[in-house]
Amino acid sequence: MKVFCTQENFNKAIFNTERITGKQITLPILNNILIETEKGRLKFSATNLEIGVVSIIGVKIEKEGKITVPAKLISNFVNNLPHEGKILLEMKNQTLLLSTGNFKAQIKGLDPQDFPIIPKREDGFLFSIPAQNFKNAIMKILLCISINETRPELTGVNILFSDQKINLAATDSFRLAEEIITISDIADNYKKNLEKNNSIIIPSNTLSEVAKIITPETEKIQVSIEENQIFFLLDDVYVVSRLINGKYPEYKQIIPKTFATRAVFKKEDILRAVKIASAFTNTKAGEIAVKIDAESKKIIITAQSQETGENISQINADTTGPSQNITLNPRFVLDGINPINTSNIAFLVNNNTSPAAIKAVDEKTGKIIENHTYIVMPIKN
Amino acid sequence: MKVFCTQENFNKAIFNTERITGKQITLPILNNILIETEKGRLKFSATNLEIGVVSIIGVKIEKEGKITVPAKLISNFVNNLPHEGKILLEMKNQTLLLSTGNFKAQIKGLDPQDFPIIPKREDGFLFSIPAQNFKNAIMKILLCISINETRPELTGVNILFSDQKINLAATDSFRLAEEIITISDIADNYKKNLEKNNSIIIPSNTLSEVAKIITPETEKIQVSIEENQIFFLLDDVYVVSRLINGKYPEYKQIIPKTFATRAVFKKEDILRAVKIASAFTNTKAGEIAVKIDAESKKIIITAQSQETGENISQINADTTGPSQNITLNPRFVLDGINPINTSNIAFLVNNNTSPAAIKAVDEKTGKIIENHTYIVMPIKN
Numbered sequence: 001m002k003v004f005c006t007q008e009n010f011n012k013a014i015f016n017t018e019r020i021t022g023k024q025i026t027l028p029i030l031n032n033i034l035i036e037t038e039k040g041r042l043k044f045s046a047t048n049l050e051i052g053v054v055s056i057i058g059v060k061i062e063k064e065g066k067i068t069v070p071a072k073l074i075s076n077f078v079n080n081l082p083h084e085g086k087i088l089l090e091m092k093n094q095t096l097l098l099s100t101g102n103f104k105a106q107i108k109g110l111d112p113q114d115f116p117i118i119p120k121r122e123d124g125f126l127f128s129i130p131a132q133n134f135k136n137a138i139m140k141i142l143l144c145i146s147i148n149e150t151r152p153e154l155t156g157v158n159i160l161f162s163d164q165k166i167n168l169a170a171t172d173s174f175r176l177a178e179e180i181i182t183i184s185d186i187a188d189n190y191k192k193n194l195e196k197n198n199s200i201i202i203p204s205n206t207l208s209e210v211a212k213i214i215t216p217e218t219e220k221i222q223v224s225i226e227e228n229q230i231f232f233l234l235d236d237v238y239v240v241s242r243l244i245n246g247k248y249p250e251y252k253q254i255i256p257k258t259f260a261t262r263a264v265f266k267k268e269d270i271l272r273a274v275k276i277a278s279a280f281t282n283t284k285a286g287e288i289a290v291k292i293d294a295e296s297k298k299i300i301i302t303a304q305s306q307e308t309g310e311n312i313s314q315i316n317a318d319t320t321g322p323s324q325n326i327t328l329n330p331r332f333v334l335d336g337i338n339p340i341n342t343s344n345i346a347f348l349v350n351n352n353t354s355p356a357a358i359k360a361v362d363e364k365t366g367k368i369i370e371n372h373t374y375i376v377m378p379i380k381n
Numbered sequence: 382m383k384v385f386c387t388q389e390n391f392n393k394a395i396f397n398t399e400r401i402t403g404k405q406i407t408l409p410i411l412n413n414i415l416i417e418t419e420k421g422r423l424k425f426s427a428t429n430l431e432i433g434v435v436s437i438i439g440v441k442i443e444k445e446g447k448i449t450v451p452a453k454l455i456s457n458f459v460n461n462l463p464h465e466g467k468i469l470l471e472m473k474n475q476t477l478l479l480s481t482g483n484f485k486a487q488i489k490g491l492d493p494q495d496f497p498i499i500p501k502r503e504d505g506f507l508f509s510i511p512a513q514n515f516k517n518a519i520m521k522i523l524l525c526i527s528i529n530e531t532r533p534e535l536t537g538v539n540i541l542f543s544d545q546k547i548n549l550a551a552t553d554s555f556r557l558a559e560e561i562i563t564i565s566d567i568a569d570n571y572k573k574n575l576e577k578n579n580s581i582i583i584p585s586n587t588l589s590e591v592a593k594i595i596t597p598e599t600e601k602i603q604v605s606i607e608e609n610q611i612f613f614l615l616d617d618v619y620v621v622s623r624l625i626n627g628k629y630p631e632y633k634q635i636i637p638k639t640f641a642t643r644a645v646f647k648k649e650d651i652l653r654a655v656k657i658a659s660a661f662t663n664t665k666a667g668e669i670a671v672k673i674d675a676e677s678k679k680i681i682i683t684a685q686s687q688e689t690g691e692n693i694s695q696i697n698a699d700t701t702g703p704s705q706n707i708t709l710n711p712r713f714v715l716d717g718i719n720p721i722n723t724s725n726i727a728f729l730v731n732n733n734t735s736p737a738a739i740k741a742v743d744e745k746t747g748k749i750i751e752n753h754t755y756i757v758m759p760i761k762n
Contacts, residue, residue, distance in 0.1 A: 073689050076660030080653050095690060103657060105692035272461050276484060279457030308454050309476060311486035 001035075001065025001091035003042055007078070007100065009057040010087050014075050016055040016213050016237050017046035021071035024048075029068060034115045035089070035096070036066030042089075045118055046071060051206050052118035053213070054238040065091045067109045074098075077105050119240050121231045125222040126193060128185035129166070131214045131234065134221060137168050137179035138211040140339040140372060145204045146172035153246035156201040161194045169251055170204070173377075175332045176251055180371040185222070193225065201248055202230060206241035213237050254355055255375055259348035261321035263292045263299055264361055267345050270299070271337055273313035277303035278330040280311045287379050288330045292349060294323040299347070303330070324349045326356060327379040333358070336374040352378055382416075382446025382472035384423055388459065388481065390438040391468050395456050397436040397594055397618050398427035402452035405429075410449060415496045416470070416477070417447030423470075426499055427452060432587050433499035434594070435619040446472045448490045455479075458486050500621050502612045506603040507574060509566040510547070512595045512615065515602060518549050518560035519592040521720040521753065526585045527553035534627035537582040542575045550632055551585070554758075556713045557632055561752040566603070574606065582629055583611060587622035594618050635736055636756055640729035642702035644673045644680055645742055648726050651680070652718055654694035658684035659711040661692045668760050669711045673730065675704040680728070684711070705730045707737060708760040714739070717755035733759055 017033050024030040034045040042059040045052065074096075078087075081103060090097040094109045138157075146154035160167040164186070169178040210221070210232050222233040225243075232239040277288040280303040291300040299317045304310030326349055336358035337345060344361040346368050355377055360369040398414050405411040415426040423440040426433065455477075459468075462484060471478040475490045519538075527535035541548040545567070550559045591602070591613050603614040606624075613620040658669040661684040672681040680698045685691030707730055717739035718726060725742040727749050737757055741750040 070689065073660055077657055077692070080656045080660070082653065102695040103654075103692070104694070105657070105661070105690065107690040108688065272463065273484075275461045276458055276486070279454055279461070280486070307489070308451065309486065309488040311458070311484070313485070314483040 001037060001067065001089060001096075002063035003037065003059045003061050003089045004086050005042060005057060005059040005089070007081060007083060007085055007087055009059075011078050011083070013042070013044040013055040013057050014071075014078050017044045017053050018071040018075040019212065020048050020051050020053055020209060021046050022048060029110050029114050030116075031070055031072070032068035032110055032115070033071045033074065034066065034068045034112055036112065037061050037064045045115070047116055047118055049116065050203060050242055051209055052240045053209065054118060056236045056238075066112045067091050067094065067096050068112050068115050069096050069107045069109045073107055077103075077107070119229055121224050121240075122226055123189075123224065124187055125185070125224045125231075125233065126187050126190045127183040128220040128222050129181055129183055131218040131221050132216075133181050135211045135214045137181055137372075138207045140374075141168055141170040141177040141179055142204055142208060143335045143339065144170040144172055144175055144177045144374075148172070152244055153201055153248050156203050156244040157207055158248040158251075159200050159202060161190075161198045169248075171249070171251060174329070175336065175374065175376040176254070177336075177375075178251070178255070178373045184220070199248055200225065200230065201244040201246060203241060203244055206230070206239070210234070210239055213239065255373060256348075256350055256354060256357070259321075259350055259357065261292055261294070261319065261324045261349045263317040263319045263347045263349075264344055264366075265299060265315050265317040265347070267337060267340065267343055269315040270345060270347075271334070273299075273301045273315050274330050274333050274337070276311055276313055277301050278334070279303075280308055281305060281330060286330060287327050288333070290324075290326050290328055290333075290347075292317065292319055292324040292347070294319050294321065324351070326352045328356070328376060329379060332376045336376055340372070340374075342369070353380055354378070382418060382448065382470060383444035384418065384440045384442050384446075384470045385467050386423060386438060386440040386470070388462060388464060388466055388468055390440075392459050392464070394423070394425040394436040394438050395452075395459055398425045398434050399452040399456040400593065401429050401432050401434055401590060402427050403429060410491050410495050411497075412451055412453070413449035413491055413496070414452045414455065415447065415449045415493055417493065418442050418445040426496070428497055428499055430497065431584060432590055432620065432622045434590065435499060437617045437619075447493045448472050448475065448477050449493050449496050450477050450488045450490045454488055458484075458488070500610055502605050502621075503607055504570075504605065505568055506566070506605045506612075506614065507568050507571045508564040509601040509603050510562055510564055512599040512602050513597075514562050516592045516595045518562055518753075519588045521755075522549055522551040522558040522560055523585055523589060524716045524720065525551040525553055525556055525558045525755075529553070533625055534582055534629050537584050537625040538588055539629040539632075540581050540583060542571075542579045550629075552630070552632060555710070556717065556755065556757040557635070558717075558756075559632070559636070559754045565601070580629055581606065581611065582625040582627060584622060584625055587611070587620070591615070591620055594620065636754060637729075637731055637735060637738070640702075640731055640738065642673055642675070642700065642705045642730045644698040644700045644728045644730075645725055645747075646680060646696050646698040646728070648718060648721065648724055650696040651726060651728075652715070654680075654682045654696050655711050655714050655718070657692055657694055658682050659715070660684075661689055662686060662711060667711060668708050669714070671705075671707050671709055671714075671728075673698070673700055673705040673728070675700050675702065705732070707733045709737070709757060710760060713757045717757055721753070721755075723750070734761055735759070 044055045087100045096107045158169045224231040288303045340360045342360040348357040355375045358374040425436045468481045477488045539550045605612040669684045721741045723741040727740045729738040739755040
């Protein structure tokens with residue numbers, strides 16, 4: 001191998017692939033990135049056997065070749081270089097020689113023959129997702145992923161396919177987040193696939209990887225699903241992941257269709273009041289009492305514990321419907337509020353035993369934004 | 382107690398005292414802050430029995446009183462309040478009632494009679510230190526503190542007193558940092574004290590606390606030493622700490638008086654080269670080879686390991702004296718370079734077995750700045 005490329009491209013390819021390599025003692029080659037020339041370009045591949053990432057960059061090839069090198073080491077090397085100029089990559093036996101300006105390195109590699117094969121897509125893409133919407137949606141719902149491995153299906157994100165839309169959902173059975181995204185570039189066989197199976201479960205790590213690869217420049221992501229795998233193409237980066245087997249709970253039925261009471265308030269006000277109340281609950285699974293007072297148009301949040309004392313905070317709200325009293329876990333409330341980026345938030349309640357909802361409110365129209373739903377179960381006393 | 386104060390002052394007093402309270406299960410009152418009216422002002426005290434901190438603020442007192450309350454809880458409460466307005470503090474039995482705007486809290490306290498007495502200064506102050514210089518000096522030398530408790534004297538910072546100056550030093554026997562600071566407001570009995578004992582050892586935590594209390598507005602710190610204690614007064618905050626018993630090593634004799642070779646280079650260049658080299662050393666106690674090449678006016682840094690490979694970086698330097706080869710621990714080199722805030726750095730070497738020095742270089746004159754010294758022991762092969 002003898003290849004010239006810009007440091008910028010080289011850094012990008014290492015950045016995209018390095019993260020999923022780990023400290024694999026049993027299978028050391030999984031700590032490595034496979035670097036190979038292919039069709040006039042340079043291809044970087046990494047996998048942890050669940051997810052595979054391939055990043056392709058433009059280079060000037062003088063001699064073809066392939067090698068695998070430790071991801072952390074090559075990443076440390078390139079991250080500390082001055083961010084300019086070109087890198088020359090050469091291969092000598094199983095060692096990669098890198099040189100740029102005053103810096104030279106020789107990195108010992110492992111035989112590329114031992115590198116696992118990263119599955120390739122057989123058919124065309126089924127549809128495209130707008131990249132920035134997808135990234136925002138992932139960031140909002142990943143907080144609700146279950147970390148409890150006894151129900152593996154809840155450790156992933158559910159995608160429900162419908163005509164022009166996909167619904168992403170995550171729940172740990174205490175709260176649930178759902179995001180609806182409009183898709184485009186829909187292939188002819190999308191509908192056929194949908195009839196066969198309209199629901200899949202993606203490992204949360206896969207989506208968090210995809211979110212990290214999305215840059216502010218990424219416009220769309222092409223998606224394909226084949227057998228038990230999902231494929232994402234983001235410009236020159238390609239991600240493949242296994243899907244989680246199992247049946248995702250029929251969550252739609254626990255989201256109330258209507259709510260008796262609605263309170264709209266400032267995000268910063270509620271954040272402050274819930275954070276203060278959290279300090280007064282004595283355990284991680286603490287509880288706060290939330291009262292929507294329809295008469296005074298206030299939300300009154302209280303917390304108390306035998307050990308520490310008690311506190312009470314009032315915030316102004318625009319309310320419709322009757323007064324309500326509901327007991328909630330403050331951490332789950334914060335997880336619902338934090339990812340919302342509008343300055344007003346709606347809190348929707350039916351009674352003290354039914355799920356309550358937290359939703360974003362459009363700043364201009366004052367209406368609830370319907371493509372995002374966060375549901376939290378009350379604590380029953 | 383019934384007291385009004387501004388949130389700003391209240392926050393400052395809590396900020397200064399809260400940090401040294403801990404999770405003391407055996408002596409729960411040490412988790413608390415003592416709040417008491419005194420001479421028309423409000424006094425906040427906290428101690429971990431090694432260090433005591435007292436912060437005094439101006440308030441409007443309607444009724445005198447004192448109470449102790451859990452530091453973390455009151456800190457969580459005030460930190461989340463909007464940063465404006467006044468707080469009303471009231472006492473009811475052993476509960477502190479706080480109210481401000483829409484926020485109210487009742488915090489259960491413990492009997493102030495059980496709070497340990499924080500020692501008071503008997504005599505006047507001995508001298509003053511310029512606060513910002515002191516903070517910079519502390520930040521630079523704390524990296525060299527030993528974490529090994531077998532030699533307790535090395536877990537502290539040594540102060541050597543002389544006529545108009547104090548020398549701060551820290552070492553873990555692998556490297557040493559020394560800072561010289563000019564003092565002022567010298568009391569008549571300073572010289573007498575100095576003749577009795579010109580060397581003390583301060584716990585590193587005490588100095589790190591003092592550094593945190595110094596704000597950009599703090600101008601000077603008054604210092605007093607009595608028996609086995611040191612007192613610092615920073616405007617309205619007062620810190621007292623025990624000293625460490627023991628004899629500090631005679632470190633002056635290991636700092637070479639002269640160096641055969643001097644190399645001056647850019648801080649960013651050396652940082653980059655050492656960081657890259659670190660990646661190629663295979664253990665934490667790795668080693669890098671540093672060559673000062675007098676002929677080519679370069680510093681050549683190499684690292685290698687059986688497992689990973691090797692690397693070589695060259696940086697331009699302005700050298701005087703003969704070429705040198707020396708082997709160093711890259712982490713110790715980074716600890717010496719990082720805290721220096723001039724863009725040029727001098728590296729001073731005698732031979733491959735004597736201590737080497739890293740010093741700051743004045744940007745205008747090109748001369749070495751003599752009030753800071755960092756010494757690192759070479760690795761002998």
